[in-house]
Amino acid sequence: MTPVDPIQTSDIEAYVDDQLDASRRIEVEAYLSENPEIAARVMADLAIKGELRLALSDSHHQGRADTREAARRLQAALSRGVYLRPLQRLAATVALVAAGWMLSNHFGPLTVSPVEASTPAPAFVEEAIRAHSTAALRESMTSQGSSTFDPAEIRSATAIVVPQIPKEWKVSDVQIFPSAFGPSVEMSLMDESQTKLSLFAVRPGFFAVQQVAQAREDGVEASYWQIGEVAYALVSERQDAPRLRQEAERLARSLY
Known part of the structure; x- marks a missing residue:
């Protein structure tokens, strides 16, 4: 806009x-x-x-x-x-x-141990993984879920710009979750190979420009990045890490 x-x-x-x-x-x-x-x-x-x-x-x-x-x-x-x-x-x-x-x-003098030198994933990545698990539960309930997707409406309501979803992907669910610094958005997706993905977007409370990085928790892969005051995470438990990173970079590029 x-x-x-x-x-x-x-x-x-x-x-x-x-x-x-x-x-x-x-x-x-x-x-x-x-x-x-x-x-x-x-x-x-x-x-x-x-x-x-x-x-x-x-x-x-x-x-x-x-x-x-x-x-x-x-x-x-x-x-x-x-x-x-x-x-x-x-x-x-x-x-x-x-x-x-x-x-x-x-x-006293500061030192850095090998463990401290490794940068942990931001807190919003854990939120994204929890949202992914919740979305999977909702899909099993016939009374839950909405596939209506309006990027302009989401931006107006949450100040979050949603990446451009590839035309060969299907949006099966869109939900708003509460978060510490305003509402977050979670979208359940199906890619062209019928692999389930979740796209999570949130305002984490700080400004950063971060390239796509990766995290793994309990068998769930997450590729995350941040542009300005909005952070994003693409999550899947069925997608291999290199492919998930490629898809996340594709979504990140659509925001520029």
Whole structure:
């Protein structure tokens, strides 16, 4: 959907500063979903602001006064959108130094074990697998399920953009589930080889641009990704992992 008013640089800066109303925020997110390079820069800006807030959040554990003052000045500049790009690396460095003082005072030197170095799947992947199991149960009950699929209606009701479903796939069920950061969408699908799949979409509560990754739990495969403030997971217990990843990447590309 193309917004009535074109997205300007000021809209992007207001989005980073959380100064937009809900309707304009949705328009900016739709614009970012179609412009991954700009979305990546916005994610970096949000990360820097979060690091600065962390560095300034605890007045009792902030290290040297000059480090705190530099972080405050950088945070103010970022909030105004002044010198945003040239100061990004410096801001991140100052934030990390200040955060390092805090963490060192609290916990001592940090180390990373081999287990911690492996990134676990996000919490929404577990939600997607549970939704997949619930959908399988509903399919066995004649009183449950709806195959009506209207992407525009889903977007209007949930602010979630649904990927373009391949024309050779069949939608057998569409349901809305409650979630911590707003409603989520679960769709039961059948691909051209009659393999059952579930597509799960949710707003996880944070902004990210993540390529397709994979997870497995109790024999169920999940390929997941995130674009802006919406995360997606394609789930199946009958599809092999490489094929499921290919299908997930196909759906992800349809969002750009």
